[in-house]
Amino acid sequence: MKKSFFTLMYLLLMALTEPVHAALEVFACEPEWAALTKELAANKVNIYTATNALQDPHFVEARPSLIAKARRAQLVVCTGAELELAWLPLILRESGNVNATLGKPGYFEASTYVHMLETPARLDRALGDLHALGNPHIHLDAHNFFPIAKALAARLVELDPANTAFYLSRLQAFTQGWQTAITRWEKQAAPLKGQPYVAQHQAYSYMNAWLGLKQVAVLEPKPGMEPSVSHLSQVIVQLQQSPAKMVVRSAYQNPKPSKWIAERAHIPEVILPFSVGATESSKDLFGLFDDTIARLLAGMTSN
Amino acid sequence: MAIYSGSLKQAMLCVALSMPLNVYAASDEDLRDIREQIKQLKESYERRITQLEQRLQQAEASRQAEATIVQAQPPAQQPNRSAASSVSAYNPATSLILTGTYENLKQNPDVPITGFAMAPNNHGYTKGFSLQETELSLIANIDPQFRGEAKLALSPDNGLGVENAYVQTTTLGDGFNLMFGRFFSHLGYLNEVHAHAWDFVDQPLVYRTFWNNQLSEDGMQLRWLAPTDTFIELGAEIGRGLSYPGTNRQKNGLGSSVLFAHVGSDVGDSSSWLAGISLHQTKRENAQSDAVPDLLGTAGGVSNLFNGNSKTAGVDFVWKYAPNGNIRLTNFKLQGEYFQRRENGTLTYNLTTPDSYSVAQSGWYLQGVHQFRPRWRAGLRYDRLNSGIAQVGFLNVPNIISNYGYTPTRTTIMFDYSPSEFSRMRMQLAQDNSRQGLADTQFFMQYIMSLGAHGVHKF
Numbered sequence: 001m002k003k004s005f006f007t008l009m010y011l012l013l014m015a016l017t018e019p020v021h022a023a024l025e026v027f028a029c030e031p032e033w034a035a036l037t038k039e040l041a042a043n044k045v046n047i048y049t050a051t052n053a054l055q056d057p058h059f060v061e062a063r064p065s066l067i068a069k070a071r072r073a074q075l076v077v078c079t080g081a082e083l084e085l086a087w088l089p090l091i092l093r094e095s096g097n098v099n100a101t102l103g104k105p106g107y108f109e110a111s112t113y114v115h116m117l118e119t120p121a122r123l124d125r126a127l128g129d130l131h132a133l134g135n136p137h138i139h140l141d142a143h144n145f146f147p148i149a150k151a152l153a154a155r156l157v158e159l160d161p162a163n164t165a166f167y168l169s170r171l172q173a174f175t176q177g178w179q180t181a182i183t184r185w186e187k188q189a190a191p192l193k194g195q196p197y198v199a200q201h202q203a204y205s206y207m208n209a210w211l212g213l214k215q216v217a218v219l220e221p222k223p224g225m226e227p228s229v230s231h232l233s234q235v236i237v238q239l240q241q242s243p244a245k246m247v248v249r250s251a252y253q254n255p256k257p258s259k260w261i262a263e264r265a266h267i268p269e270v271i272l273p274f275s276v277g278a279t280e281s282s283k284d285l286f287g288l289f290d291d292t293i294a295r296l297l298a299g300m301t302s303n
Numbered sequence: 304m305a306i307y308s309g310s311l312k313q314a315m316l317c318v319a320l321s322m323p324l325n326v327y328a329a330s331d332e333d334l335r336d337i338r339e340q341i342k343q344l345k346e347s348y349e350r351r352i353t354q355l356e357q358r359l360q361q362a363e364a365s366r367q368a369e370a371t372i373v374q375a376q377p378p379a380q381q382p383n384r385s386a387a388s389s390v391s392a393y394n395p396a397t398s399l400i401l402t403g404t405y406e407n408l409k410q411n412p413d414v415p416i417t418g419f420a421m422a423p424n425n426h427g428y429t430k431g432f433s434l435q436e437t438e439l440s441l442i443a444n445i446d447p448q449f450r451g452e453a454k455l456a457l458s459p460d461n462g463l464g465v466e467n468a469y470v471q472t473t474t475l476g477d478g479f480n481l482m483f484g485r486f487f488s489h490l491g492y493l494n495e496v497h498a499h500a501w502d503f504v505d506q507p508l509v510y511r512t513f514w515n516n517q518l519s520e521d522g523m524q525l526r527w528l529a530p531t532d533t534f535i536e537l538g539a540e541i542g543r544g545l546s547y548p549g550t551n552r553q554k555n556g557l558g559s560s561v562l563f564a565h566v567g568s569d570v571g572d573s574s575s576w577l578a579g580i581s582l583h584q585t586k587r588e589n590a591q592s593d594a595v596p597d598l599l600g601t602a603g604g605v606s607n608l609f610n611g612n613s614k615t616a617g618v619d620f621v622w623k624y625a626p627n628g629n630i631r632l633t634n635f636k637l638q639g640e641y642f643q644r645r646e647n648g649t650l651t652y653n654l655t656t657p658d659s660y661s662v663a664q665s666g667w668y669l670q671g672v673h674q675f676r677p678r679w680r681a682g683l684r685y686d687r688l689n690s691g692i693a694q695v696g697f698l699n700v701p702n703i704i705s706n707y708g709y710t711p712t713r714t715t716i717m718f719d720y721s722p723s724e725f726s727r728m729r730m731q732l733a734q735d736n737s738r739q740g741l742a743d744t745q746f747f748m749q750y751i752m753s754l755g756a757h758g759v760h761k762f
Contacts, residue, residue: 052572054627061623061630061760063575064534064567071478071528086760093450096528098476125725129757225723226677252629254677 029078031276032139053278062090070095080109083136113147128222141206200249227257246299250274270299395443398755400499402435407746417739418690418707421592422512434459478528488518490581492619504747508686509666515547534567548613549585559585583615611648641667658696682717711737
């Protein structure tokens, strides 16, 4: 009785919800991967983005809506490296989706394709909430998008071979456009090289490695810990000895600590979009980097 | 440095030994050669020492910048594959929860809630300082088909209990999840939440009296998630009736069953909600309650025995709000649950006089918790129970209290501070009017610390 009820309900719901066109269902954990998928797959996929750029990707709850969306996902595109440790595995488990789990073609972790920075030599919570596999904020080095885009396109081809030519041509177009853009960004960002700045969270290591900015202090006393007044005071003392040009935070972060530092150290506060969609001009991946570099340059020259 | 000083010593020794022998015989040319060699040696060591000094400076600088993190060398092997160096690499994710309280109660907490003397009163309070349950949790995938999870509760009086020990399937697909073993029932919202994740020190009164804090089951659970954009989950559980109101019978077949449905969604970026209904039923056999007050006013109460059916229906609702959905900064959670239980059967008064007995009891709570700034939260909870009016068989009319005419209530405020995701300190104040004539002001201080594996962020 119970079984036939379930079967009936199932068939009914399947009939109601079966999509007419068989576009690939993509579940992107962060907006940057949704944007990259869009660059590579355009309208061949339906993309759902689990978080927006104004949310801290570490602190996401396994909301019912996310579980429901993950249920139908054929491809999950996430950062990996334990960034989504506290919510993605739970969502995938609860969703009863078997196509998009670890080890399946439908499970894509961008961090697998880049060289990780800051892999901790030892893991101890006394040192903060470290990620064992390294700093997961890999997307602010534009060069990282080459291997990730290539791997993601290969994954799209594997899951949707009918559109192989389409994905490959999109990959080529993206790679070319991206190369041109990188040349432009590197030229624009040349004055940033060696410029000292203060970061609120250890989120810009890949950007530092790429553009040569010099991060002289972090406002979080330990990764993932809220900045405390005592630590901020230490930072102020440090900045008196070796001044910084600006204090940088991501749009989703608590504005108080960086404002506090900006006022006392008399340096501008620069708010970076961090991901696609946080600001007016960061509508896509190109806009994200255009805006990021423009904001850093503005911050550097404003004092 | 030892290597450099060693070879430096050797070189010096060579020079020193060769010099006295050759000093007189040495020609100008030889002298030049020797001087040249010494000069080269000197330069070489100076260069090395400068290099060393530079490296030292660099090391210190990077340590200052980030004391905890070493700049990774570009990995030689495939990135992100940590070396599975030993058998321990397959060890389950382990975590340990440490909790303790300081409590200040004016009244004896063991006095049962008025009208609920036949329900559990497992309040968990201890006056003064006390260690609370220590929870050890082990979680891992068993193989590609199964996942296992065990939560062992080490009680402060040296007992070890199996709180949860279950296996989940991971490959059924199509939205199906099967679970078997011992688990917290999925009914309601709060039932499956472990004590360390509660927003208050204690459970709502309705959970204490209706589910002995949490309904635990030995059995199976099947859940199915609909392939819709709205979260729709249907589920069923069958089990032996392990915990109250089940009576843990030694019997083939089913001891209890649960049906539940949950629906949830987001409203914009900032709000999300989850609502559910649940049904529970079990057959109670020889359920004995002691110290139950009666109409005769027997000192210390009497012992009654109940045999019959217990059916419970519940509704639950949770609404969460965080600006832009960014829960780290500020968020607000409103939750409420209502349960109604109907019991129907035979009550044996004082273990001697059996006659029919039926009663419908209900209870609800409503609570709000506000994280008003990162790390700081405040909460308010209101509890209310209704003991109902019992239909008592003729023989027991003069014995059993059918209507207590009292509404147990409690109001609780809570304030907590979480230095990190892994630690929390809480202060709680409750005005407890759950026992007639025993109004109590209860004060609690609590710590909850979590060691080991990072917990999940459940909704």
